[in-house]
Amino acid sequence: MSAHDTHASHGSHGGAGSYLVGFVLAVVLTVIPFGAVMKGMVHGSQAVALIMGAAVIQILVHLRYFLHIDGKTDRWTLQALIFTIFVLGIVLGGSLWVMHNMNTNMMPTAMQMPMGD
Template identity: 50%
Template sequence: MAQHNAPAAHGAHDSHAHDSHAGGHASFKGYAIGFILAVILTVIPFKIVMDGTMDKGTILWTILGMAVVQMIVHLKYFLHLDSSSEQRSNVIALLFTALILVIVVAGSLWIMHNLNANMMVM
């Protein structure tokens, strides 16, 4: 009888640990932090562009930097991707998608550049 209760208690402990882990990720506080960070990371580049006091190169790199940080915020707070072993396959799928995207964009730009260079020769 004690042996029968032990697996049930162990199973209940595991599901409770999983619920608290998932609850920690999907909490209102986590979503609020993510939302506030996303708004800040959107307002700063908007303000920089509207002021127009910086040179265009600095504005471009600032916007790109803020965009990368915002992507990380979205991945962490809204998509709940982290370095845990449970998320490993999701992170690998995301990295593979990014690799394919880079290949497609770089290949397209390369093809368009070569077409432009070859078509403009008279």
């Protein structure tokens, strides 16, 4: 078995067309929330929801078109992805928790940042 045979068994890596579709989708999913917020079409929690929704869809686009993770992906790649999501959740959740506690416990009451609309 040659190195080429081993590489070929890891699945399709897509062609230029696949990367172009992914790139166009990523640009569109960036421009839509940016434009909506800059033109004042959405405010406050609606803006946050639009940005977060577009971000989630963009993550799925990146996984499919750039990382080629789909229904045919091998078990080890999926396990690595799930572990990465788990660690990312701990890091983001922990960071938000620490920032909230610092804002609540260390800022004078008059200077505390509002935590919502």
